[in-house]
Amino acid sequence: YIRNSRSIGSSASVLERSRARTRYKGLQGFLTYNTGGVTTGVFFSGSPDLASQVRHRSFVMAAKTANNLVSGFRKCVDLCNDAAGLRGTYIPFEVEGTTVGFILPSFASHLMEHGDVFKATEAGLQLSSDLATPEARTEAVANVLAGLRDCGLVPGWRDELFPVATSFSAEPALLIERAAASLFGIKAYGVHINGWVRRQDGSRAMWVARRSRTKQTWPGMLDHIVAGGQPHGISPTENVVKECGEEAGVPPALAAAARPAGAVSYECVNTDGGLKRDVMFVYDLELPEGFAPEPQDGEVEEFFLWPVERVMQVVAEGGHYKPNCAIVIIDFLMRHGYVAPEEEGYLELLAGLRQGECS
Amino acid sequence: YIRNSRSIGSSASVLERSRARTRYKGLQGFLTYNTGGVTTGVFFSGSPDLASQVRHRSFVMAAKTANNLVSGFRKCVDLCNDAAGLRGTYIPFEVEGTTVGFILPSFASHLMEHGDVFKATEAGLQLSSDLATPEARTEAVANVLAGLRDCGLVPGWRDELFPVATSFSAEPALLIERAAASLFGIKAYGVHINGWVRRQDGSRAMWVARRSRTKQTWPGMLDHIVAGGQPHGISPTENVVKECGEEAGVPPALAAAARPAGAVSYECVNTDGGLKRDVMFVYDLELPEGFAPEPQDGEVEEFFLWPVERVMQVVAEGGHYKPNCAIVIIDFLMRHGYVAPEEEGYLELLAGLRQGECS
Numbered sequence: 001y002i003r004n005s006r007s008i009g010s011s012a013s014v015l016e017r018s019r020a021r022t023r024y025k026g027l028q029g030f031l032t033y034n035t036g037g038v039t040t041g042v043f044f045s046g047s048p049d050l051a052s053q054v055r056h057r058s059f060v061m062a063a064k065t066a067n068n069l070v071s072g073f074r075k076c077v078d079l080c081n082d083a084a085g086l087r088g089t090y091i092p093f094e095v096e097g098t099t100v101g102f103i104l105p106s107f108a109s110h111l112m113e114h115g116d117v118f119k120a121t122e123a124g125l126q127l128s129s130d131l132a133t134p135e136a137r138t139e140a141v142a143n144v145l146a147g148l149r150d151c152g153l154v155p156g157w158r159d160e161l162f163p164v165a166t167s168f169s170a171e172p173a174l175l176i177e178r179a180a181a182s183l184f185g186i187k188a189y190g191v192h193i194n195g196w197v198r199r200q201d202g203s204r205a206m207w208v209a210r211r212s213r214t215k216q217t218w219p220g221m222l223d224h225i226v227a228g229g230q231p232h233g234i235s236p237t238e239n240v241v242k243e244c245g246e247e248a249g250v251p252p253a254l255a256a257a258a259r260p261a262g263a264v265s266y267e268c269v270n271t272d273g274g275l276k277r278d279v280m281f282v283y284d285l286e287l288p289e290g291f292a293p294e295p296q297d298g299e300v301e302e303f304f305l306w307p308v309e310r311v312m313q314v315v316a317e318g319g320h321y322k323p324n325c326a327i328v329i330i331d332f333l334m335r336h337g338y339v340a341p342e343e344e345g346y347l348e349l350l351a352g353l354r355q356g357e358c359s
Numbered sequence: 360y361i362r363n364s365r366s367i368g369s370s371a372s373v374l375e376r377s378r379a380r381t382r383y384k385g386l387q388g389f390l391t392y393n394t395g396g397v398t399t400g401v402f403f404s405g406s407p408d409l410a411s412q413v414r415h416r417s418f419v420m421a422a423k424t425a426n427n428l429v430s431g432f433r434k435c436v437d438l439c440n441d442a443a444g445l446r447g448t449y450i451p452f453e454v455e456g457t458t459v460g461f462i463l464p465s466f467a468s469h470l471m472e473h474g475d476v477f478k479a480t481e482a483g484l485q486l487s488s489d490l491a492t493p494e495a496r497t498e499a500v501a502n503v504l505a506g507l508r509d510c511g512l513v514p515g516w517r518d519e520l521f522p523v524a525t526s527f528s529a530e531p532a533l534l535i536e537r538a539a540a541s542l543f544g545i546k547a548y549g550v551h552i553n554g555w556v557r558r559q560d561g562s563r564a565m566w567v568a569r570r571s572r573t574k575q576t577w578p579g580m581l582d583h584i585v586a587g588g589q590p591h592g593i594s595p596t597e598n599v600v601k602e603c604g605e606e607a608g609v610p611p612a613l614a615a616a617a618r619p620a621g622a623v624s625y626e627c628v629n630t631d632g633g634l635k636r637d638v639m640f641v642y643d644l645e646l647p648e649g650f651a652p653e654p655q656d657g658e659v660e661e662f663f664l665w666p667v668e669r670v671m672q673v674v675a676e677g678g679h680y681k682p683n684c685a686i687v688i689i690d691f692l693m694r695h696g697y698v699a700p701e702e703e704g705y706l707e708l709l710a711g712l713r714q715g716e717c718s
Contacts, residue, residue: 169703235701259696262709281700335694337618341640342594344528350621351717358710 070343072316073333076326077352079318080266083275084355090275091124093184095137095173099124100164102185102275110153114144127174137174145177154180155272156216162188163232167359168279175232182274187357188229191239192328193258193283195225195248195293197305204336206311206329207293208304209248211322215299218322222314225285225293225303226250227325236260236281244285247300248293258285264331265356266324277356282328312338327353429702431675432692435685436711438677439625442634443714449634451483452543454496454532458483459523461544461634469512473503486533496533504536513539514631515575521547522591526718527638534591541633546716547588550598551687552617552642554584554607554652556664563695565670565688566652567663568607570681574658577681581673584644584652584662585609586684595619595640603644606659607652617644623690624715625683636715641687671697686712 090102103111108125111118117140119126131137138161148154156179163172164186181188195207207225211218228243230236237260244255261284270276293303306314312333315326331353333339339346449461462470467484470477476499478485490496497520507513515538522531523545540547554566566584570577587602589595596619603614620643629635652662665673671692674685690712692698698705 168700168706235699237699237701260698260700261694261696263700263706265706279706284696335620337620337643339619340594340596341527341619341622342596347527347622347624347638347718351713354710354713359706 069312069316070339070345070349072318073330073339073349074345074352075318076315076321076323076330077266077349077355079323080268080327081352081355083267083269086269086275090185093124093186094121094126095164096127096129098166098173100166100173100184100186102277103183104273107153107183107274110148111144117141117144134172134174138176141174141176145180149177149179154183160229161232162186162229169359172232178229182270182276183272185275185277187277187279187359189236190227190229190278190280190324191236191243191283192224192264192280192325193226193240193244193285194261194329194332195250195285195287196308196332197287197289199289204308205305206308206332207248207287208306208311209293209300210302210304212299212301220301222321222325223300224325224328227280227328230281240283240285246296248303249296250285250287250291250293254287254291255285258283261335262331263354263358264324264328265354265358266327267356268323278324279356279358280324280328282331284332308333308336308338428671428675429698429704429708431677432689432698432708433704433711434677435674435680435682435689436625436708436714438682439627439686440711440714442626442628445628445634449544452545453480453483453485454523455486455488457525457532459525459532459545461636462542463632466512466542466633469507470503476500476503493531493533497535500533500535504539508536508538513542519588520591521545521588528718531591537588541629541635542631544634544636546636546638546718548595549586549588549637549639549683550595550602550642551583551623551639551684552585552599552603552644553620553688553691554609554644554646555667555691556646556648558648563667564664565667565691566607566646567665567670568652568659569661569663571658571660579660581680581684582659583684583687586639586687589640599642605655607662608655609644609646609650609652613646613650614644617642620694621690622713622717623683623687624713624717625686626715627682637683638715638717639683639687641690643691667692667695667697 087102089104091105091108092099093101093103103125108118108120111125112120117128117131119128127137127141131140145154149157154177158178160178161175162178162181164174164176164184165172167187168189176184176186178188197205197207199205209223209225211221211223213220226240226243226247228239228247230239234242237258240258241252241255244250244258245252261282263279263281265279266276267278268276292305295302311329314320315329315333318326321329330349334350334353339349341347446461448463450464450467451458452460452462462484467477467479470484471479476487476490478487486496486500490499504513508516513536517537519537520534521537521540523533523535523543524531526546527548535543535545537547556564556566558564568582568584570580570582572579585599585602585606587598587606589598593601596617599617600611600614603609603617604611620641622638622640624638625635626637627635651664654661670688673679674688674692677685680688689708693709693712698708700706
């Protein structure tokens with residue numbers, strides 16, 4: 001495709017230019033847009049159509065200069081992947097010879113006290129083969145966990161069941177109380193919705209929720225307009241509509257316009273010491289300028305509408321957003337052109353968004 | 360976030376529902392949209408706003424039923440990753456102790472005839488440490504390759520230099536003729552532009568190029584509106600504007616609206632037997648309905664504008680698109696909501712889009 005051929009003889013000057021990757025020269029007939037010496041856009045000289053594009057890039061670059069955008073984003077991704085290299089700390093949890101989770105030895109020792117349900121193996125822990133059906137396994141494990149809950153060993157009981165399976169498509173080997181998901185290191189799924197607004201001037205804004213200060217997890221932190229665990233028995237798309245209504249008062253007719261846009265996956269150490277192996281289905285929901293979400297149930301304190309550029313700065317700064325929301329927003333920013341491929345570490349940042357097992 | 364609690368006692372019925380993952384029941388107050396027994400959308404009963412959404416889904420599902428959409432996509436991804444597990448066939452190529460490529464032993468034996476440039480190591484091949492600068496390495500390797508080209512061992516000479524580096528951000532150890540990139544198994548970069556049109560009825564269409572039947576590679580196959588290798592010395596964004604003009608007559612003012620949207624990476628065995636380790640920067644370019652691209656130089660035979668749903672069917676059917684274009688289009692479809700997370704294999708398909716080293 002490239003027809004600008006260069007002779008080998010000119011390799012030195014090409015190298016010269018290559019070293020100056022951060023100091024690209026403009027192509028003939030173009031104006032390059034520079035901030036801090038980095039070319040982040042190319043514009044045809046004098047085109048007024050591009051004023052808003054330039055304004056947008058300008059904001060992006062101001063954020064970059066102030067906060068070191070990609071390196072701030074990278075920290076968010078790393079924070080969500082702090083279990084990298086720690087798999088060896090956990091022992092495999094098997095059902096019928098297949099590893100479905102990873103457990104801390106200290107928690108496994110509590111489980112092993114129930115020898116009719118959990119058996120030690122050479123490498124880890126397995127469910128008794130006497131439990132031959134998903135129903136039998138679900139019931140037996142539930143009984144053990146209810147006892148451990150009463151001893152305070154399974155905090156944050158939800159009365160909600162998550163599937164235990166090797167992948168989202170696979171048949172579950174059993175269902176397990178949500179609060180124990182990371183204690184067993186099983187894969188857990190959720191839906192995160194980027195609620196955004198296209199403003200008349202072409203700029204974009206994103207709805208931000210502030211979590212209630214009395215919420216058990218991440219109180220007072222910033223969150224998506226809507227996000228939630230993926231319960232069993234309904235599809236992710238159905239879950240999006242349900243959560244939109246329950247959490248933000250988004251009417252189903254609006255919520256149904258949410259478009260799936262991929263997934264983000266990560267592995268971190270949970271507050272209970274367990275391995276949190278999460279896959280978040282990501283949706284983009286374009287909302288009309290006139291619509292405002294409303295807190296429904298005391299879980300969200302308030303909703304803001306912020307320019308995407310402000311969201312970006314706040315994410316890069318770190319410490320304000322619930323960590324998994326931060327990486328879903330980074331995914332949004334990368335999919336929608338808010339981060340330029342010429343930024344150092346762009347590809348590594350992108351790869352980091354699916355660092356956990358994506359299946 | 361989930362407040363629909365269920366008691367452990369009801370686990371059997373939850374399991375029942377979970378097994379029926381492909382037969383979700385509609386939530387109260389909603390109509391689910393089914394085709395072939397698969398719920399792919401949820402719509403509020405009787406909302407006329409959603410007619411076009413329903414039409415869109417209907418088309419998607421028709422394609423799915425006809426062609427087994429995700430499994431067709433999966434074949435495209437696998438085709439681009441046919442080197443998976445073959446790394447052992449190649450020997451590492453090192454510069455100053457760092458592996459920057461992978462070479463077939465048969466090609467390495469030709470290189471080793473030039474003992475002043477290439478040295479055998481215990482595990483592979485390295486550049487002579489006498490070549491201490493990027494310029495010296497570039498020139499020495501160019502001289503060897505020119506000789507091999509004259510013997511017919513480096514087909515398709517381009518007179519264009521690619522950087523040899525561990526990642527896109529890293530300083531290149533040397534530059535090397537593009538035609539030899541896969542013979543050395545170095546990482547190569549490119550830009551692919553999804554040129555799409557938002558029609559008045561809300562549907563979307565995508566520009567398709569048919570490659571010239573006289574083109575050396577993939578003659579007559581379908582292609583992106585614009586795509587090209589990433590040459591050294593200009594940024595990907597500059598390259599997009601340059602290629603848009605050269606390949607499709609897209610004026611710079613229009614081309615500058617292209618938004619970066621991530622990257623796709625894969626590893627395949629090239630026609631020369633070498634290891635093709637490609638990272639494609641992906642851009643979405645929304646074009647006005649009135650604009651039509653024009654073949655500029657005989658590389659493209661003609662341009663079509665197809666409904667995205669038709670592009671989707673043709674990609675899933677396989678054999679029509681240049682393979683790496685197919686996976687960039689799959690990435691577009693997944694980012695823009697054309698594939699539903701409840702489709703079996705959705706997450707594995709997504710993970711497959713960055714199966715090659717993304718750095």
